[in-house]
Each structure stands twice: as C-alpha cells, then as structure tokens.
Amino acid sequence: MLHDSEIAEAAELWPIARVAHEMLGVPDEALIPYGRHMAKLDRTWLSTLDDAPLGRLVLVTGISPTPAGEGKTTTVVGLTDGLRQIGVKAAAALREPSMGPVFGMKGGAAGGGYAQVVPMTEINLHFTGDFAAIAAANNLLAALLDNHLHHGNALDIDPRTITWRRVLDVNDRSLRDVVTGLGGTANGVPREDAWDIVVASELMAIFCLATSLTDLKERIGRIVLAHTRDGSPVTAAQLEAQDALTILLAGALQPNLVQTLEHSPAFVHGGPFANIAHGCSSVLATRTALQLNDVVVTEAGFGADLGAEKFFDLKCRLSGLRPGAAVVVATVRALKHHGGVPVAETGTEDLEALRRGGANLRRHLQNLRDVFGVPAVVAINRFPNDTEAEIEVVREIAESEDCRAVASTHAVDGGAGAVELAEAVQNLLDKDEVSFSYCYPDEGGVVEKAEAVARRVYRAEGVGFSKRALKQLDRIEADGLGHLPVCFAKTQYSFSTDPKALGAPEGHTVDVRDVRLSAGAGFVVLVAGEVMTMPGLPKVPASARMTIDGEGHIRGLS
C-alpha cells in the first residue's frame, strides 16, 4: 500500500466550491477561500442558517488507547465516506492538527491511508491560520498583563499568582520553565513563567466552545489570569483585552471546510488538548455541519471514559448539542494488549487474551448506555493479520452488551470498506433509542461532580483531593465559580489513574493533586496525573527527515 502522503498527493481534489455546491448546496458567496481546496464559511451567510433543523450527531470514540493504536480519525473519515456511499448526506467534524507533533515525533494528523482529509500538507501546516490567530491572541493577553505590571500595577496583581501562560505551536521543552522580565527596569517585572503548546491554551478551549462572536468575547472577558494581593480574581476584561483578542480571532472563528479523498465535506476546526481541556473540535463547526447535513460524524480525544465523557458533559452541555449515536473504535491488537499481551506480540492470534481485554470495550459500552443513554456500535478497525476467529470474538464481546460490532477496512478501501459500519450507524439512528443525559446535573459543587464522574465512569471508589487542591477549590468557590462542570486531566491509558492498569479496573481512588480554573471556557480542571502541556522533540526529530525541492514538492511530512 502507498504511504499516506503518496495517497494524498495522488488524490484528485475537487475545487472547494464544487464540494460546497454538490455536497452541501452551499453557494459561492458563502465561501471565503484559502487557496483552492480550503475555505471558511462566511459569518454573514451562516447567520441565514439560524433556523435550519439540525442533522443527527454521531460521536466516534474509542476503547482506552494503547500503543497499538486504534484509528479514531480514520474511522470518522471512513464512516463519513461510507455514509455518503449509501446515500446519506453526511459530513465529518474534526480537530485541526497541531504543528508541534508534525515536526516532532508523530507526523501529520489528517487521517491515514484511504481515509484522509485533504489537502494533507496544508492541513498539517498553517492551514487557514486558526492556530496562529489563537497564539497571537493568547500572547497579546500575556503581553498586556506584563505591561500592566510594568506600568505601575494599578490592579495590585500578585505576580506570583499569574496562571496565564504564553503559547507556541512547536514542541519546545526549553520553554516549560522560564524566567521573564530580566535586564532592568526597562524590561518589565521579573517573574517565573511557563509556555504551553497552543492546543493547551484555555483560549483554544474557548474558541471551540464559543457559540458566536459575542459569546467568544464574553468568554474571553471572563478569563481569570491571576489574583490580586488581597485575593480577588483578575480577569481579561479588567485589562480591556476582550475586544482586541476577539478582533484577532474573528476571522478564524468561521468554520473551515475541506474534503475527504472521496469529496465528502469535512469541517476541520479547532483542536484543544483532551486532558486539560475537552478535546473536541469547535461547536460552531459542528453546528454548521449539522445545519447542512443529515448526519455529522465527529470525534473526541482519547478513550470514551475521557473523550466521550467530556464531549457529553462539556461540549454538549455548554452548547446544547445532542448526540444521536456513538461509535466505539477498537482494534484486535489493542484489545489483546488490554488482555495482557505485550504490544510487540499483539500480531499473533490469541483469543483468550482478546476475551480478557474485551473487558475494556464492555466497560466503555456500558458507560455509554447506562451513564449517558447513548446507543453505540463497535467499529473494528481491521488490520490485515486479524483472523476471522478474532473478529468473531470481538463481535461476541459487543453482543454481550447488546451492541453490534462491524469490521471496517476504510484505511485500505476508503468509504467502500466502511459501508457495513455506515449501515449499522444509520440503523441505530433510525431506531432512535437515545435517552441522553449527563453524568451529573448542572447543580452541585465541583467535588460532587468529580465524585459522579469518578464513580460512574471510572468506577472508582471515590476522589481524594490534596491540601493544595482543596485550597484551590476554596478560592474558586470564593470567586463564585464553584458551580462549573469538571474536566479531569488523567492518564488516557486506564480507567484509573495508573497507566498500567489496563482492562477494566475498579475500586481505585482518583487523587486530584492540582486544580486549574478555566473560567472563560467554563470548567474546572482536576489534575489527577502527569500533565504535559509543552511536549519536547525526540533526539532525531521528524523535521530531519523532511525534504522539499525547488518546485515545492515535499517528502516526509507524514
């Protein structure tokens, strides 16, 4: 099989205006082109859709991730193409890739094989400039804050309490822990500081949760940057920053439209971290896609315990969007790993290990049904050396939870390989057995909400809070924000906080050691594990293997 980048390069892309017309009925005047194969949808035109009925929303989530890989993004793309192949007006809603990992370890993130969104190179690099706009706005706010300290600190900000960090879209470990403002009185006020990768910015989460330009501006105004010496929160509004930041983000906030290799529409917009934020593409792009399609396939980060929980309890709660069905992506290899087989040996048939590892899949299916009331189908992202017997075992595991499991070969066969999966999903939507509810109600405090997620989704015995975390919760309560929903930052590899506890552990405790307020995004982050918000580069970065010739032909980007 060809390499991802060779497939992308050989693809015959349609002009984006043709995708808009033929696939969505969207006219030329609605498009703001960025190059020939990318466009944003104009805000003014979008406002004419306000009363349009919404299509059905399908969430692609997964089992607890393993190093063997699951393939959620390719499944979103394949399923969308499969739905289009059976005559359903469908679109994908995906996150934008971050450039940091592109030049670091991972390479691109626009799907793979014959289930990709294109133009791959542009999407993996600057795309339509959204991340650059978010970084510019984020860093202007940081500059305004330090500028306030420099010019007399009229608000009496305690520099030691500043939580607003600068960001770049690059893997750069040297920026994790820095001191700024050195060199004398002309250069501001010296203080400890830290940089994050742009996808870890609260502004990225805000961008993805905003329901309008006005909502974006109000959320920005509510960002808490620091506290005063007498303990009051200092917001971006107090620095008169919300309009300038919104000006920097106004263009970017308009949803991006690209296409899959089969010309299905793909709304690729925003991309917050899935640990310290909610990990879903933008509400505005999802809503636009739902206004223009009968079915929209979207994705959440990590496994269903983290990604789907945040999709439901944060993105759906804060936007009013409602899921119609869920797809849980699993691979035979990953389930064998959950059953105790080392990654290197997961290529060999082992039905017993597969059955043991199936506990992880069952737990996620139970949660979707019992906690959230969302019907699910299992997508087995099939690899060439998966045996028929193994596929059959996964089917049995799913059936034991009253779910169908469908093997899908979209990575090799494109939409044709996902037709059976598409039929299963459409069938689920037709039966309409959703009785959606959140894991916890809007009412109640942070501790109560944390307990609900930990007990109901993670199957923990309870939540422990460090002294530091309790103190931080007191301050959030005092700031009048004790009612916000919660966003756990913990390992994605296990239901517990121990990345080695694979399968379906229970009876553990979730220890919260740190609490971070994202007042603009509208949630409280509970840190229960190592959280890396600025990755580093490996000894031989991906950048060293890339080449470009005099005509602009690129090799090695993905």
Added chain:
Amino acid sequence: MLHDSEIAEAAELWPIARVAHEMLGVPDEALIPYGRHMAKLDRTWLSTLDDAPLGRLVLVTGISPTPAGEGKTTTVVGLTDGLRQIGVKAAAALREPSMGPVFGMKGGAAGGGYAQVVPMTEINLHFTGDFAAIAAANNLLAALLDNHLHHGNALDIDPRTITWRRVLDVNDRSLRDVVTGLGGTANGVPREDAWDIVVASELMAIFCLATSLTDLKERIGRIVLAHTRDGSPVTAAQLEAQDALTILLAGALQPNLVQTLEHSPAFVHGGPFANIAHGCSSVLATRTALQLNDVVVTEAGFGADLGAEKFFDLKCRLSGLRPGAAVVVATVRALKHHGGVPVAETGTEDLEALRRGGANLRRHLQNLRDVFGVPAVVAINRFPNDTEAEIEVVREIAESEDCRAVASTHAVDGGAGAVELAEAVQNLLDKDEVSFSYCYPDEGGVVEKAEAVARRVYRAEGVGFSKRALKQLDRIEADGLGHLPVCFAKTQYSFSTDPKALGAPEGHTVDVRDVRLSAGAGFVVLVAGEVMTMPGLPKVPASARMTIDGEGHIRGLS
C-alpha cells in the same frame, strides 16, 4: 475628512481576480485566493514569467525622519494610482505591517487617507499568514537548537555563544531578557535567551532576499546560530533544519497581491526591520511586479541615508535588480523641524527655518546623484496649512540640486492628487539618466565597506570599532565571511549617530559597538546606536480602544 478605517470600510473593493485580470493580465489559475480580496501568485505559474522583460523600478525614500512624519507609504500608493491615472501600467511593492505596533502605539500601516491598500483590516492583522509562517520556522529552529543541547550536544555547541533568538509578532518587553530551560533535566539546558519581534528576525531578511525556493533553502542552511567550544560556526544545516524550515515557508514565499483604493495592484510581501536588516519588501514580489508592469513603485525604510543605501547596496546588489529613479518624500513641517523648529510649532510658516532644514533634503539628493547615480524627484507630501511660499521654497531647494519638487495631495485626493508627481517620475524614467553604482564594490573587507558608507553617505570622518566589535569582526573573518556587505544599525533621525543632530551634520565619527552576523541573509550588521528589536506596549495600548460587535464590525484598529 473621514478616518482611515472609515475610508477603507466604505471602499468598493474589486474581487482580487478582477484586479489580476484587468490590471495585470494575470489569469485565474495563477491565483491562490486568501479570502475575496487577497491572493498569492502561484509558484508554478510564476515560473512561466522567467523570461519576461522587467519594468522600471522607482524607489520611494525620504528625508531623515522626524516626529512630524513624512508619509512614504501613502506616497507609494498615491504615486502608483497617479501613474495608473496617466495611463502607465504601474503597481506598488510594499512591506507587510507588523501586528505588534498595531496593538501597541502606532496602529495600522497600510497607507492612509485616500492612499491606502485594502482590505485594511486583514492586511494589518494576519493577512495571508506570512509573518506567522516566519515565526513558526524561526521558532522551530530555536527548538531544534535547544533540543540538540538537551540530547547530548554532539556538535559541542557553547550555549553562551547562541545568537539565534525566538520571535513573536507582539510588542512584549518582558521577553527581551529571559532565562529558559529551567526546572531540571527533563526541561533542556538552562541558558540566557532573548526574544525579538518577528520583523527583526534574520529569517525575515532571508525571506525578503531569497530569489527562489532553492535559494531560500540554501540561505537558511547558511544561518550561523552559535559557535562550538573550539570556535567553529554552527549552522542551521548542521541541525538538518533547512528543509523543514523551507517547508514551513514555501507557501508564504509566494507574493501577495492586493489593491489600492483605486484598484491599482499592490504587492505587499515581507517586512524586515530597517536597522538590523535591509528594510525592504521581498525581492520575489518586486521582481514579479516588474515582470507584470511597466513601472513598479516601492519603498525603503527610514531616510535615504539608511533606507535607500540598503535598498541599493543590499537588495539590489544581492538580487540584481536595478533602480530607474528615486522619489524623496519631504514635508514642509519636517523640513522646518530639521531647521530647528520644535515639532509643536511646525504648523506656522517659517521660510528661514525651512531653508535651513532644506540642507537635509539637499544632502539626500546629492547622495542619490553622486554616490548611487540615481536621478531623483522630490515629493512634497502637502498638508492643508502648508503655504504657497513654503512650497516654493522647497522647490528652490530641490532646484539647487537640479531636481524637481512636486507637491502631492494623494492622502486627500487619491491618485488625482499625485498626477503631477506621476508625470515628473515618468519624465525622469523617459530621460533615462541612471548611471547606477553601489556605494562600495563587492571586493574588500567589512571595515573598508563600513568606511565607504560612513564617509560617502553619512559624511562622517570615519568609523570607530569597539574592542568587542573588532573581536567579532575577527571571528567573521575567520569564518570566511569577511567579504559580506554591511548593514548599519544606527539612529534614523540623523546622518550621524546622534539623533539630535538634525539637518546635514558632517565630520562626525560613527562608533560601532557591536557586530552581528546575518550569514543567511548575506550581510554583516554594524550596530552604531541603540537597537530595539522587541518593542514594548504603552501604558494605554491601542488594543484598549478597539471594539468589535457581534457581526464582526471593528472600530479603532487604525
């Protein structure tokens, strides 16, 4: 008169494809659209122009700048529109504005009044993403360098010798002097570091001097980042960075096309600092404009001593471009200030002060003629309260150097206000009296070249070098780069290094205290004054006065 932003907002813009067709004869397939009113010109299509004859190049430069303002950019725009009005196929080639000043003190930089390039908001903000791409590439190189130190420092780089800085496009004084890599062994190697604004990056200068993608990659490979412990230069090529950086810049390197308020084509591309770099828009955009037009009007930073000198000795020398004429912009108010009148009083008629200040204008005209062999015309950027007698005095000053001076009212009247100026420029081009030469030949060392600029252009008695500067020159010589042309960083307010020495001082000495190597750009920077490469924000930044409503209407951006 309406405010700049009101004029820009009321303008009826043509679709950029119409500007390309009607004004340039450029077909649709040559355009890569960015929104409806901006486009890049496709690299593949541009290669079909390789044998096209070049039009004539007109440099707009100025007297030594004063706080009273001269208006070079508006003159470029007005003159271009004026040339179009008299039937000349003309275009403007301008620098892109930096976002830092937009949110700081200065506001936008896309011309003013009825001599603007549009869409003003987009050009002043993210535009087509060029600056973001340059920042991303610049900062990837910094991350690769620190990553090399972290993973064992196989090249034996001395971290104290690192000269490659990170950049952002924001005014942020807190980043001028920092310490990075703190927090233990996981976070890299602690070291002193500093950030510049993106326009001060050597990569910006490289971007603007590159003649092709291949040339860009080779220049990037030659960048000297640091030295090893035994004193050898460490280049970007040694970090295998040149391809990855070129990949990040390949899209951006394609010239941008926008329009003036009168639909004249404007190539707005790149924008390096005019002190530590050469201060001109990109060679590729200038060349493209020359291939598509009979006359191209472009601009250099600061006054003619700095801006025009670098335009000729760096941009023209390194690219092979040849000037056809120069326009020296002056205002009555600024000349009175050069004649000793405080800025606040320059609104009152004072013919004697004007005659005294005229020495500054005369000196620049002499330099253009005697040093560079370029015929010049004086553009008097006329203000409402300039008197007829004052205009007449400026005419006399110009005539004493065998030059014409033409009053121009393009800021109020658009191209119609610059028709006489356009005729004067066209007349100069028709006479074709250019006998262009550089200030110094390619041969010779840095000291020789510095002496030539100081004596011939600044009219100094000579150049002094600090011990530190001499040591740095020794190293550059040892690295085999002692033959590069020179780029002075000194005050723009005077021919001398004393910003208060207005008019036409002579007999001074130029003291070089610091030398910086820009090996990729291909010049040696001689620092003879304060050089600020990261501005700060004022107490009340421009950002605090900006507003945006729910439909995206912006106020206060310019």
